[in-house]
Amino acid sequence: MNTNNATLHTDMAGVKAPWIVRFTQWREQHISAKNFTLILAVLVGLCSAFAALTLKTLIHAIQHFLTENFHINEANYLYLLYPVVGIFLAGLFIRYIVRDDIGHGVTKILYAISRKQARIRPHNMYSSVIASSITIGFGGSVGAEAPIVLTGSAIGSNLGKLFRVDARTMMLLVGCGAAGAVAGIFKAPIAGLVFTIEVLLIDLTMSSLMPLLISSVTAATVSYLCTGTDSMFHFTMANSFTMQRIPYVMLLGIGCGLVSFYFSSTMNKLEDIFRRFKNPYMKLLIGGITLSSLIFLFPSLYGEGYDTIELLLNGKNNMEWGAAMDNSFFYGHSRMLLVYLALVVLFKVFATTATNGGGGCGGIFAPSLFLGCVTGFVFSHFLNSMGISVYLPENNFALFGMAGLMSGVMHAPLTGIFLIAELTGGYDLFLPLMITSVFSYLTIRMFQSHSIYSMRLAKKGELLTHHKDQSILTLMRTENVIEKDFKPASADMELGQLTTVISESRRNIFPVLNKDNRLVGIVQLDDVRHYMFRSELYRRYTVDKFMREPAARISVDDAMDVVMRKFDETRAWNLPVEDEDGRYLGFVSRSKIFNEYRRLMLDYSDE
Numbered sequence: 001m002n003t004n005n006a007t008l009h010t011d012m013a014g015v016k017a018p019w020i021v022r023f024t025q026w027r028e029q030h031i032s033a034k035n036f037t038l039i040l041a042v043l044v045g046l047c048s049a050f051a052a053l054t055l056k057t058l059i060h061a062i063q064h065f066l067t068e069n070f071h072i073n074e075a076n077y078l079y080l081l082y083p084v085v086g087i088f089l090a091g092l093f094i095r096y097i098v099r100d101d102i103g104h105g106v107t108k109i110l111y112a113i114s115r116k117q118a119r120i121r122p123h124n125m126y127s128s129v130i131a132s133s134i135t136i137g138f139g140g141s142v143g144a145e146a147p148i149v150l151t152g153s154a155i156g157s158n159l160g161k162l163f164r165v166d167a168r169t170m171m172l173l174v175g176c177g178a179a180g181a182v183a184g185i186f187k188a189p190i191a192g193l194v195f196t197i198e199v200l201l202i203d204l205t206m207s208s209l210m211p212l213l214i215s216s217v218t219a220a221t222v223s224y225l226c227t228g229t230d231s232m233f234h235f236t237m238a239n240s241f242t243m244q245r246i247p248y249v250m251l252l253g254i255g256c257g258l259v260s261f262y263f264s265s266t267m268n269k270l271e272d273i274f275r276r277f278k279n280p281y282m283k284l285l286i287g288g289i290t291l292s293s294l295i296f297l298f299p300s301l302y303g304e305g306y307d308t309i310e311l312l313l314n315g316k317n318n319m320e321w322g323a324a325m326d327n328s329f330f331y332g333h334s335r336m337l338l339v340y341l342a343l344v345v346l347f348k349v350f351a352t353t354a355t356n357g358g359g360g361c362g363g364i365f366a367p368s369l370f371l372g373c374v375t376g377f378v379f380s381h382f383l384n385s386m387g388i389s390v391y392l393p394e395n396n397f398a399l400f401g402m403a404g405l406m407s408g409v410m411h412a413p414l415t416g417i418f419l420i421a422e423l424t425g426g427y428d429l430f431l432p433l434m435i436t437s438v439f440s441y442l443t444i445r446m447f448q449s450h451s452i453y454s455m456r457l458a459k460k461g462e463l464l465t466h467h468k469d470q471s472i473l474t475l476m477r478t479e480n481v482i483e484k485d486f487k488p489a490s491a492d493m494e495l496g497q498l499t500t501v502i503s504e505s506r507r508n509i510f511p512v513l514n515k516d517n518r519l520v521g522i523v524q525l526d527d528v529r530h531y532m533f534r535s536e537l538y539r540r541y542t543v544d545k546f547m548r549e550p551a552a553r554i555s556v557d558d559a560m561d562v563v564m565r566k567f568d569e570t571r572a573w574n575l576p577v578e579d580e581d582g583r584y585l586g587f588v589s590r591s592k593i594f595n596e597y598r599r600l601m602l603d604y605s606d607e
Helices: 019-030 033-067 082-098 105-115 127-137 145-162 167-186 189-198 206-227 243-276 280-297 306-314 318-325 334-357 365-385 394-410 413-424 427-445 455-459 468-475 495-503 560-570 590-605
Strands: 509-513 519-524 574-578 584-589
Touching: 033 127, 033 145, 033 167, 033 206, 082 127, 082 280, 105 145, 105 167, 127 145, 145 167, 145 365, 167 189, 167 206, 167 413, 189 206, 189 413, 243 280, 243 334, 243 365, 243 394, 243 427, 280 334, 306 318, 306 365, 306 394, 318 334, 334 365, 365 394, 394 413, 394 427, 413 427, 495 509, 509 584, 519 574, 560 574, 560 590, 584 590
Parallel strands: none
Antiparallel strands: 509 519, 574 584
């Protein structure tokens, strides 16, 4: 952890240094950097767990207050009102108090890691908790997990900033926050660790493993102490797995991959539609009407949907499973169960996108679990009703479906396997969970190479990966390697004036700029070397005679792999850089990039 030692002492006037500076000085003398990272991991785990518990408590309190008097045997018209109120209030909070986009929490973490040295704004430590509790409590069809993951990561990032840790440790603390959030909200420490490695792409080394593990275990322990040691979902395996069911498990995995592709691609298209509307009240109108109508027709879409998951995992017959249609027009029509649930699978993505697009705040963890559970149940129940020779336990296949959708949507098969096993205690079903997850992941990879979290960043070249070279290039910013000590010239400048400029410069390239500071060309020293010692030519020639077009131009927004590609294509050693408006900023050189690359490689590879 690097700290400027000059700031650790009181200044010459005798003013006492801030407490954090004095603490940093004491810590460096008494606690090693690695041990201090472990202490911070414990602290991040504690804070993430309490944030997760706070969010869950707020959501359940709001939902219970709003729906405790609903009748199960008829449609409830307040379903038309509550979701609109929820996304309206959340939208006001985000727009006028937070004044920042806090949606797509996991994507924001990935962006912060790759482009902002893992720095996340302080308001993210609380803003997502407030906005998502309002959204989901009033019925928004999204999950609380992505907001709490962003909250945990923001806690890790801001603790890192407070204690002035280096960039590599800051990235690790962001991962600790995410691991602690997942472990805390799900009581799933292994899933928290695996999620961070698999989704956030934190490299698994001995120096990173222990802090992540400590943060996960700490958060899970806090959740156990506060809410008991029971799994999040009650699940009793009534039918043990038999080998005759393996073909059907494989088929379910393929089906989950296809549903994952439908969910991801449809959500992206719907989000693009919402993005076209600049007026927030128009978004609220479209999103609110869509969400309320769907929840009114299919109350299972209300909130996270965990009640429906619990019902499908533990129901034993059509009468018990039919409770999924309570509070709707479908009540009492048990023969319509499959139709009802199939429509829920079809419309869930519309409800989720309408929630966020209309102004609400939530993630896709819960929608993925919900969709997977319903998909697995519908798959097995339909085949059983067709009279196939092998009985498929609906409860078990609902469990497999949860792992399949999680693996497909997030492109994270290990997270899907361990999360579902820890959520339900279904460790005896590890083999079918693995089969479903793998087949789902392989299926969606045929259509999408990146998860719903990372596809937009990948298109922009802003996604960190486990490929070390690519990751270092992603971490590098063009603006950080710009060199500005090049002496400019103008096209109408006389050779004599250019000679004076050359004599004052230590460079062999000279940018030619117009009055608007735009680059019109460059002059290389070799092009004027044979003229600059002939004084009789000083007034005869002007710079435009020697000017040439640069081999390529770089935009300050270009990703580093794009910059390197331009160097490779042109074989140039220096290339000019322009801002987004086309104005000249300076030059980037190969040597500067290589030096920065080596520095980052040392920083992020140090054990």
